[in-house]
Amino acid sequence: MAPVTPERADPRPERHDAGMGIRVGLVGAGGVGARHARVLSGFEDVELAGIWDADAGVAAALAGAVGAPVAAGLDSLLDRGLDAVWLCVPPFAHGDLELAVIRAGLPFLVEKPLAADLAVAERVAAAVAAAGLPTATGYHWRHLDTVDRARDALAGAPVRLVDARWWGTTPPPTWWSRSDRSGGQVVEQATHVLDLLRVLAGEVAEVVGGAAPSTREGRDVPDATAAVLRLDSGAVGTVSTSCVLPAPTAAALEVVADGTWVHLTETALRIRTAAGDEDVSPAVDGRTAVDRAFVDVVSGRPAPPGLVDVAEALATHRLAWAVTEATRTATTVRVPR
Numbered sequence: 001m002a003p004v005t006p007e008r009a010d011p012r013p014e015r016h017d018a019g020m021g022i023r024v025g026l027v028g029a030g031g032v033g034a035r036h037a038r039v040l041s042g043f044e045d046v047e048l049a050g051i052w053d054a055d056a057g058v059a060a061a062l063a064g065a066v067g068a069p070v071a072a073g074l075d076s077l078l079d080r081g082l083d084a085v086w087l088c089v090p091p092f093a094h095g096d097l098e099l100a101v102i103r104a105g106l107p108f109l110v111e112k113p114l115a116a117d118l119a120v121a122e123r124v125a126a127a128v129a130a131a132g133l134p135t136a137t138g139y140h141w142r143h144l145d146t147v148d149r150a151r152d153a154l155a156g157a158p159v160r161l162v163d164a165r166w167w168g169t170t171p172p173p174t175w176w177s178r179s180d181r182s183g184g185q186v187v188e189q190a191t192h193v194l195d196l197l198r199v200l201a202g203e204v205a206e207v208v209g210g211a212a213p214s215t216r217e218g219r220d221v222p223d224a225t226a227a228v229l230r231l232d233s234g235a236v237g238t239v240s241t242s243c244v245l246p247a248p249t250a251a252a253l254e255v256v257a258d259g260t261w262v263h264l265t266e267t268a269l270r271i272r273t274a275a276g277d278e279d280v281s282p283a284v285d286g287r288t289a290v291d292r293a294f295v296d297v298v299s300g301r302p303a304p305p306g307l308v309d310v311a312e313a314l315a316t317h318r319l320a321w322a323v324t325e326a327t328r329t330a331t332t333v334r335v336p337r
């Protein structure tokens, strides 16, 4: 991994009147970059002013599909009078990219996880804090109205037990199967439910765990991991992942509080109390809401409560890293603060 050093942001250059809409550049034109490009192209107040990918063919294909220009390189992209940049690269590709965007004085939305390891994420977060730039991250579940509903249901009921689960397949990108490229399944996938665990149950103090090593050639990401959490509040929890199933099977957070059970997925919420069960479907599409939220911020409107900036994402990444380390080493790991 390339070493990175925090750098001071230059003053932001003059830009066009954001009231007329904002100019956005996009880096990384793979699966999630294509999703963001389509969402952004659907906003009347956004101009997708350039797309760059390390693979020029991938960039050209997406640019053609959404009617945006291709940039020949990062410098040429950042030189297009942008108001913000969307960074949609794999976990191993973070660090220098963010520092270049910070040097250019540009706000950015970066996909989760912040990095494949902890050191790069810490350095990027420190550089963002020093520059004072607005940021957002791809923790789009936080924008679901069901998360607010779950929080309301748990208000005043002390949480005693949590269970975060991500059981599914091995995703196709080759980088995913290598821990040093993806960070592993906890860092790359379960991070979504660990983020919600922090929101609904509070911070985790320490983690102990174990892993079932990979049985697939070419993949060092474990077949399964399991961890036990101790929360600041005194509650306990479990986290489990597996990537050996033929289809996505469980991506969920369950919370047991005094008198209340909450079961939350990206598409459904069930609340059980003494009054009975309540099933709620989200009215919000988090994948669109996350882009809308950051466009609003860059345009000068207030940040919506669901927006997870880099500083907040770092707290979730520290937890995911601690779970990964605990399962890798079968030791107790304290979550860094």
Ligand SMILES: NC(=O)c1ccc[n+]([C@@H]2O[C@H](COP(=O)([O-])OP(=O)(O)OC[C@H]3O[C@@H](n4cnc5c(N)ncnc54)[C@H](O)[C@@H]3O)[C@@H](O)[C@H]2O)c1
Binding pocket: 027, 028, 029, 030, 031, 032, 033, 052, 053, 054, 055, 058, 088, 089, 090, 091, 093, 097, 111, 112, 113, 138, 139, 140, 173, 188
């Ligand atoms: N929020 C979500 O729900 C969600 C969903 C899917 C993926 N993601 C995240 O988005 C990230 C990307 O995932 P993906 O599925 O799009 O991966 P992908 O492999 O499909 O695409 C990544 C693209 O980035 C390009 N790239 C790699 N290194 C680069 C660099 N240094 N500079 C420029 N381009 C570079 C690659 O050529 C590729 O086209 C991952 O971190 C993943 O966790 C988030």
